[in-house]
Structures are given as C-alpha cells and as structure tokens.
Amino acid sequence: MEESFFIKVYEVVQRIPFGKVTSYGAIARYLGSAGSSRMVGWAMNHSHTFDPQIPAHRVVNRNGMLTGKHHFGDPGIMQQLLENEGIQVEDDCILDFQKYFWDPSLEL
C-alpha cells in the first residue's frame, strides 16, 4: 500500500485514544520527517475531505496551543470538544498538556 504522507497522518490521528491529544510535530516525526509538521496541519485542514470523523481537535502544536481552532468552522469548537473529553483548556492552551499528551511513537 503506497499511502501518501497525509494518508498516514489520518491513520494516526484516528488512533488517538479518547481524552488524549498529540502534536503535529510528534506525528510528523513518527512518520519519519520532523520537517513535515506543516503538512500535518495542512492534512487536518482537508481532513473532512478524506474522513469528516477525524478528531482533528486532538491535534495541537508543540506548546499545546490550539493554533488551528479557526479551521473548525468557528473558533471555540475545538476547545469545546477538548473540554468535552475532560481536557481543560484555557486561553487556547491545554492545561497539563503533558498529562494528556499521546505520543504515536510510544503507542505504535
């Protein structure tokens, strides 16, 4: 199966357990290219095109900041989804980010 880079991104994101989050760089690095972290964000932008059920809200930047919240249709949706999973979010930043951080390279 010759899956493209962004296809693999979707696979990883879909495997993020409930109540957990990860970062763009972590996924990109797990795939073998730390520089492709931008592609991860781009892939999330079109995630609904591939599969609208992709939990893109569980993917944040390295600082745990909800940088892509604007791409969920309306700002605030991303925070609502995270809080719905028991994750505390304040000022567009995840509290105890390390506690909820899920590294694909550790699980996969």
Added chain:
DNA sequence: TGATTGACCAACT
C-alpha cells in the same frame, strides 16, 4: 509548469 503557501518545529544569527 514554476512559484507560493500551509493548523509547525528546530536551529542559527
């Protein structure tokens, strides 16, 4: 078809 951008990260100046 070449150049630019994109929800980032890390290193260098």
Added chain:
DNA sequence: CAGTTGGCCAATC
C-alpha cells in the same frame, strides 16, 4: 533574547 531561515510534502494560483 528575539527574529529569521531552512526543511519537509502536497495542493493551489
């Protein structure tokens, strides 16, 4: 210490 640049892959102009 803060600003800039390089890097990666794919899509859009």
